[in-house]
Amino acid sequence: MSLKLRRINSISCALLVCLVTIEAQAAGNYSMSQAVESISVPDIKEHVKVLASDTFEGREAGSQGGRAAGVYLGEQYRKNRLAGGAGESGYYQDFSGGYRNILGVIRGTDPKLQEEVIVLGAHYDHVGYGTAENSRGPTGYIHNGADDNASGTAALIEIAEAISNLKLNPRRTILFALWDAEEKGLWGSAHWAGSPTVPSKNIKMMINVDMIGRLRRGLLTCYGTRTCSGLRRIISEQNPSAGLKLDYTWELPDNSDHWPFVQQRIPVLMFHTGLHDEYHTPNDDLDKVNYAGARDVARLMFRVTWDLANRDQIAPFRGQALSETINKQRAAERGLPPRPGRLGVKWSDADGVVKIDQIRPGSAAQRAGLQVGDRIEQIDGHSVEGGAEFLKGVLAAPSPAEFVVRRSGAEEPTAVQVELDGKPVRLGISWRTDDADPSAIVLTRVVPGSPAAQAGLKKNDRIYQIGGESIPDARQLQADRFFRDSLLKLRVGRQGYLQTVEIDLGTTSGQ
Numbered sequence: 001m002s003l004k005l006r007r008i009n010s011i012s013c014a015l016l017v018c019l020v021t022i023e024a025q026a027a028g029n030y031s032m033s034q035a036v037e038s039i040s041v042p043d044i045k046e047h048v049k050v051l052a053s054d055t056f057e058g059r060e061a062g063s064q065g066g067r068a069a070g071v072y073l074g075e076q077y078r079k080n081r082l083a084g085g086a087g088e089s090g091y092y093q094d095f096s097g098g099y100r101n102i103l104g105v106i107r108g109t110d111p112k113l114q115e116e117v118i119v120l121g122a123h124y125d126h127v128g129y130g131t132a133e134n135s136r137g138p139t140g141y142i143h144n145g146a147d148d149n150a151s152g153t154a155a156l157i158e159i160a161e162a163i164s165n166l167k168l169n170p171r172r173t174i175l176f177a178l179w180d181a182e183e184k185g186l187w188g189s190a191h192w193a194g195s196p197t198v199p200s201k202n203i204k205m206m207i208n209v210d211m212i213g214r215l216r217r218g219l220l221t222c223y224g225t226r227t228c229s230g231l232r233r234i235i236s237e238q239n240p241s242a243g244l245k246l247d248y249t250w251e252l253p254d255n256s257d258h259w260p261f262v263q264q265r266i267p268v269l270m271f272h273t274g275l276h277d278e279y280h281t282p283n284d285d286l287d288k289v290n291y292a293g294a295r296d297v298a299r300l301m302f303r304v305t306w307d308l309a310n311r312d313q314i315a316p317f318r319g320q321a322l323s324e325t326i327n328k329q330r331a332a333e334r335g336l337p338p339r340p341g342r343l344g345v346k347w348s349d350a351d352g353v354v355k356i357d358q359i360r361p362g363s364a365a366q367r368a369g370l371q372v373g374d375r376i377e378q379i380d381g382h383s384v385e386g387g388a389e390f391l392k393g394v395l396a397a398p399s400p401a402e403f404v405v406r407r408s409g410a411e412e413p414t415a416v417q418v419e420l421d422g423k424p425v426r427l428g429i430s431w432r433t434d435d436a437d438p439s440a441i442v443l444t445r446v447v448p449g450s451p452a453a454q455a456g457l458k459k460n461d462r463i464y465q466i467g468g469e470s471i472p473d474a475r476q477l478q479a480d481r482f483f484r485d486s487l488l489k490l491r492v493g494r495q496g497y498l499q500t501v502e503i504d505l506g507t508t509s510g511q
């Protein structure tokens with residue numbers, strides 16, 4: 001990642017389009033799961049070890065070390081039988097200053113989709129010995145850039161290997177792009193954007209990987225998901241475990257190689273595991289890389305790339321993404337304020353005995369004459385044997401409802417008619433829709449104690465399926481669908497992981 005974005009190289013206007021003509025490579029024999037497993041810790045470690053070794057002197061663009069890294073990477077393309085992506089010059093797209101992008105292709109085989117291209121890119125250069133401008137110091141020492149971006153480069157090579165060894169060829173063409181001179185101001189990717197080797201209009205998606213070597217607490221940042229409608233769900237569907245927690249931030253930074261594509265209104269994604277103290281210092285070294293984390297990210301990226309290369313449709317660039325700031329995200333995620341209580345009491349639960357501790361003036365409880373110290377035994381004919389039942393009972397009861405309470409000093413239980421405030425709550429959720437994720441409803445509130453809360457649903461969870469059926473367009477969803485069955489089965493996305501949640505709505509009488 002570039003320390004700060006400086007002047008982008010003037011983009012050449014000459015649109016030099018060299019169509020890829022080399023035939024598709026022979027398919028391999030891997031199944032999908034074998035391909036996933038081929039992306040391994042030892043392989044990633046080996047690539048990072050080579051790229052971040054002192055021999056390459058920090059891979060500064062145009063330096064001897066940078067050129068040597070380029071030779072190593074071209075060799076990896078060759079091993080994985082990628083076709084050349086730079087026309088007659090094979091893999092290497094040279095540009096001013098002795099810089100070069102390294103381009104390899106796996107050609108799509110679907111006659112209708114093969115001209116469409118998914119670009120998977122990573123910058124392989126780093127800052128060499130560092131300068132006052134690009135190093136956080138001390139300068140004059142080799143900056144190996146193990147995380148930035150040997151990690152992403154290794155992931156790209158592993159993904160290329162996995163795809164080239166699959167039994168099937170992709171339907172769309174995949175262009176693997178290792179960018180040079182990113183650290184000088186995105187020069188490599190900007191050069192390519194100005195002199196593309198495939199027509200820019202054919203590019204359906206650019207996936208950038210920059211710094212994935214520091215996965216911490218499983219947290220992976222995924223930028224760009226709002227640049228194309230439906231991307232968030234596509235990624236979540238490909239994330240097989242809750243181990244990776246995806247932050248689908250609305251932020252769209254301009255300091256890495258996806259940016260020249262954003263400027264051309266091409267949908268982008270960028271995977272990144274975050275900055276750290278060693279970022280752009282001589283200490284960004286091998287021993288600090290989380291290789292298992294990099295493997296998990298690379299595997300996810302492989303699945304996502306494969307999905308995008310094969311699905312029938314990819315939505316166009318979503319321009320609103322450019323004005324959707326982190327502040328807008330925060331506002332959207334704030335959700336609704338808590339729903340006012342229906343009864344208006346504070347209460348405690350001691351060994352299953354629910355007792356009223358306080359009564360809010362003017363509340364339903366006060367109007368009905370409930371008293372501090374009353375122990376609740378029944379609500380609307382359902383016995384109360386603990387706080388969970390009490391909460392659920394108050395939420396679900398019709399109004400008026402009969403409360404049976406045990407009052408101190410009284411020998412018999414007392415029945416009290418209570419005019420509860422608000423409507424009965426059956427499930428306990430409110431939601432909004434999200435234009436960038438149209439097949440989801442997004443929870444804006446989960447009422448404490450409701451069946452939804454008891455099943456573990458949380459604010460900002462995204463529901464993608466109800467009763468096994470996908471939601472084609474959340475804006476058209478009829479609320480009634482939630483109330484048809486007494487056992488509700490939902491497909492819920494949280495932090496980039498999808499799981500099934502079952503909610504027993506029982507026989508409660510609310511709506």
Ligand SMILES: [Zn+2]
Binds near residue numbers: 002003183280
């Ligand atoms: Zn960097």
